[in-house]
Amino acid sequence: MNARIAVVGGGISGLSAAHRLRTLLPDARITLLERADRLGGVLRTVELAGRPFDVGAEAFLVRRPELTELAAELGLGFVHPTAAAPTVRAGGRTAALPTATLMGVPGSAARLDEVLSPVGLARIVAERHRPLRWGAGEDVVLGTLLRSRLGDQPVDRLADPLLGGVYAGRVDALGLRATIPQLALALDAGASSLTAAVDSVLAAQHASSQAPAGEQPVQLDERAARTASAGVVSPAGGAPSPQPVFGAFPGGYRELVDALTAACAAEIRLGTTVRELARTATGWRLTLGPTTAPEALDVDAVVLAVPAPAAARLLTVVAPGAACAAGTIELASSAVVALAYRAADAATLPTTSGILVASDERLSVKAVTHSCRKWAHLATADGILRIRASLGRFGEVATLQADDATLVARARADLVELAGITAAPVDVVVQRWGGGLPQYASGHLDRVRAVEDGLPDGIAVAGAALHGVGVPACVGTARRAAQRVAHSLTTTAAAGGVTAP
Incomplete structure (x- = not known):
């Protein structure tokens, strides 16, 4: 035809x-x-200090079949992340990102003492015993639901940074059913509390991860599984699934x-x-x-x-x-500042995969990916450490109106605070994504x-x-x-x- x-x-x-x-x-x-x-489009690979480096989308979810099947059709291979774990900057300090959460919404087994204050922890515990009114099939603003049940701290320090990394948006403007559909379905099924709903989802994910390879159902919710390999979404017991969750192309x-x-x-x-x-x-x-x-x-x-x-x-x-x-x-805009450092100049860079920044922290960046720690193919064989900082959330127009030099200066200032890096980078690439992500x-x-x-x-x-x-x-x-x-x-x-x- x-x-x-x-x-x-x-x-x-x-x-x-x-x-x-x-x-x-x-x-x-x-x-x-x-x-x-x-x-x-939002896939862009640049040369950063002589090596291919993605300044748009960085990785893909292996558990969804569409891209792995396409890669096979095209004869492309891909790699998986290292075992480096993520962290979160909250309450003025950096801590391991808690496990047993669903996109930052905690289950009963989540250990949150390094992220929340005693008052915030008490609010989480009390949620399990508060009556929950929910109409099956309804959709609500995610932030409104979470704040009413859990208070502000877990929203600002966990859910907002995680979802902000996915959508460059604010949890107070995102809908529950489209962003965390599994949670909505658990509530539809009659969960007695938000915590109980998360527990039921995590238990189902754990059961799925234990099934033989040929019997595992396809995980269609990319938002919920996006951070699973780093331990953000994990079984009730807190142990992440050993199966690779993410992939990337070695040449970008x-x-x-x-x-x-x-x-x-x-x-x-x-x-x-x-x-x-x-x-x-x-x-x-x-x-x-x-x-x-x-x-x-x-x-x-x-x-x-x-x-x-x-x-x-x-x-x-x-x-x-x-x-x-x-x-x-609506659309949200963001920017990526990619930086390359001599290993000797960035020796204080943590061995973690990166850091999410709580929205109530007084920092310009919303996340920093330690790419050279997260991906073996970007490790320091050439003596260079490569990282990327993300800036800009939905509604933060002024942040992205700054020129490139200002964005780089802000990212570097935050790296002093977050990683102790004061030296000048040997290479920098600024990539702006105007209207890059739908809300x-x-x-x-x-x-x-x-x-x-x-x-x-x-x-x-x-x-x-x-x-x-x-x-x-x-x-x-x-x-x-x-x-x-x-x-x-x-x-x-x-x-x-x-x-x-």
């Missing part, structure tokens, strides 16, 4: 959709349109982007803005380029793999209901349903705004989008509606 298909967006979702379309429709003419001057995500680009065999058009999408008698017309020199591209089907606001704009005429729903999904507010699942159900045949959407912000989740949405488009084209062709151009 010589169908003409446009994929709008050259990030991991767009590239994965184009690749899947190529396998489903080998003869299709696929055009991939990307506004930027490079492919990859550049390996995946390059492999997908070659395998999809699409016409790649960089620096191309798609301004309008309209229906034609036989398919769809995309208006490209500047208003002073517009170009029309006629195709039989379209995959939109762009951020929610861009999808809303393009769908306004052809799918107004879907456009309205997509337009309510899963309360009611997010309903918004996504309205987007997907409101699309006409021949149009599909993919990306982080839908069913998860992690790379495997994006690959999953891309594959479903490609299958939707392929099914639509195949059905239309059977009825005589698609002809060779």
Whole structure:
């Protein structure tokens, strides 16, 4: 079938959709349109002191099958983290990140004495005996629920830093059902308290981890499992699962982007803005380029793999209901400051995998990843220690309005406090992610349903705004989008509606 298909967006979702379309429709003419001057979106590998280093997404969840299967198709191998454990900066000191929690929401076995004050600990214990009112199926703002049950300390010192690392957002703006769905389901099932709900989820995860390899159910909740390998999500007894949870490409995500680009065999058009999408008698017309020199591209089907606001704009005429729903999904911005130090100049760098920073700490960074400790392939064979600091949360506009030099200065000042590093780095890369992460507010699942159900045949959407912000989740949405488009084209062709151009 010589169908003409446009994929709008050259990030991991767009590239994965184009690749899947190529396998489903080998003869299709696929055009991939990307506004930027490079492919990859929030996947970006740079050279930091002479070695590939990711300054966007860093790792992926191995327990989700989408990316591991894709890597196998492309002939790519990946590595796992070392045994280095994470820490948290809370109450003015650094401590081991507690185990037996679910994205920072503590279970009954969580040891929190190094993170919370005696008053905070007492509030946690009392929660188990307080009556809980919960309506099955309801969705609430996560922060509101947690603060009402647990108080502010565990929210500011555990849940907010963890979820802030995933969404660059605030727990007080995120919805429970989209961010920690397992917790919502446990509450739906009648848990007597928030602590009891966490305990039931952790017990189920522990049982799953003990099952034979061929009998383990697929873990579909990336947010809850994202930190499991570091001991953040662990069984009630506190021992993390020995099975690898995360993976990374030794040459950086550049390996995946390059492999997908070659395998999809699409016409790649960089620096191309798609301004309008309209229906034609036989398919769809995309208006490209500047208003002073517009170009029309006629195709039989379209995959939109762009951020929610861009999808809303393009769908306004052809799918107004879907456009309205997509337009309510907000975005957060963040920045990564990657730094490389001579080993002798950073000898005080802890041997931990990194540090999360509580939101009530007076520091600029929200997290620091000790990449050279976390990943064996980034260890100090060349005498260089590489780390990355993350800055910026949802609503912190002023933080990211600072210039690069100021962001670097703030990161370095915090490294003095957190790691005792005072020397100047030998290399620095600043990467800004404007609107890089969608915010899963309360009611997010309903918004996504309205987007997907409101699309006409021949149009599909993919990306982080839908069913998860992690790379495997994006690959999953891309594959479903490609299958939707392929099914639509195949059905239309059977009825005589698609002809060779």
